[in-house]
Amino acid sequence: MMYPFIRPACPDHLTECWEALGLRYEAAKKANPKYKFYWFTTFRYEETRELLLAMTKTHCAFCDGGDLGAMSRETLEHFRPKSRPEFHRLAYQWENLYPCCDRCQSEKHEQYDDALLIADAVGYAFEDYFIADYSTGEILPNPLASAVNQSRADKTIELYGLNIDVRKTIRKKELKHYLQRNPDTSILDDFSYRYFLLDAS
Numbered sequence: 321m322m323y324p325f326i327r328p329a330c331p332d333h334l335t336e337c338w339e340a341l342g343l344r345y346e347a348a349k350k351a352n353p354k355y356k357f358y359w360f361t362t363f364r365y366e367e368t369r370e371l372l373l374a375m376t377k378t379h380c381a382f383c384d385g386g387d388l389g390a391m392s393r394e395t396l397e398h399f400r401p402k403s404r405p406e407f408h409r410l411a412y413q414w415e416n417l418y419p420c421c422d423r424c425q426s427e428k429h430e431q432y433d434d435a436l437l438i439a440d441a442v443g444y445a446f447e448d449y450f451i452a453d454y455s456t457g458e459i460l461p462n463p464l465a466s467a468v469n470q471s472r473a474d475k476t477i478e479l480y481g482l483n484i485d486v487r488k489t490i491r492k493k494e495l496k497h498y499l500q501r502n503p504d505t506s507i508l509d510d511f512s513y514r515y516f517l518l519d520a521s
Contacts, residue, residue: 323446457489
């Protein structure tokens with residue numbers, strides 16, 4: 321799944337407000353468990369989302385599906401779910417927010433596990449955890465990885481539904497398109513599932 325990317329520093333407008341907004345949200349949820357989350361004006365949602373999309377080059381941070389906004393809504397995912405009391409304070413934290421496709425968001429929903437992988441973690445490399453099966457379109461734990469890394473890969477595949485049938489089919493289709501590309505005019509970032517394509521040419 322995840323293609324590595326580097327998270328830039330938190331923008332100034334969030335540095336000034338994310339913690340206060342998180343505390344405000346936490347207090348509201350304690351007062352009323354049915355309180356509905358929304359993006360406060362000072363969060364500057366459109367600007368923040370654009371910065372996060374630029375970080376992943378408009379790809380989903382989890383499955384690496386590309387062209388968010390055309391193929392899927394440009395949603396923001398809370399890696400540590402805002403619905404869980406221990407994470408209420410992180411609801412507006414820059415480091416907890418990722419551009420995400422509809423499918424990844426609906427598969428993961430409000431689940432979380434400390435073993436979950438994320439591609440902007442320091443030292444993250446796809447091959448340390450996963451391998452690609454080009455015949456089936458699957459992403460599998462790397463059998464040469466440590467037991468801990470294989471377990472983390474398994475949990476990540478499970479929670480994001482990375483090997484459901486439709487995803488395997490789409491990866492194989494994208495691989496076919498990639499192999500037929502014009503290398504003079506097409507670059508890897510133009511395609512989805514870049515981790516799946518890297519060793520395929």
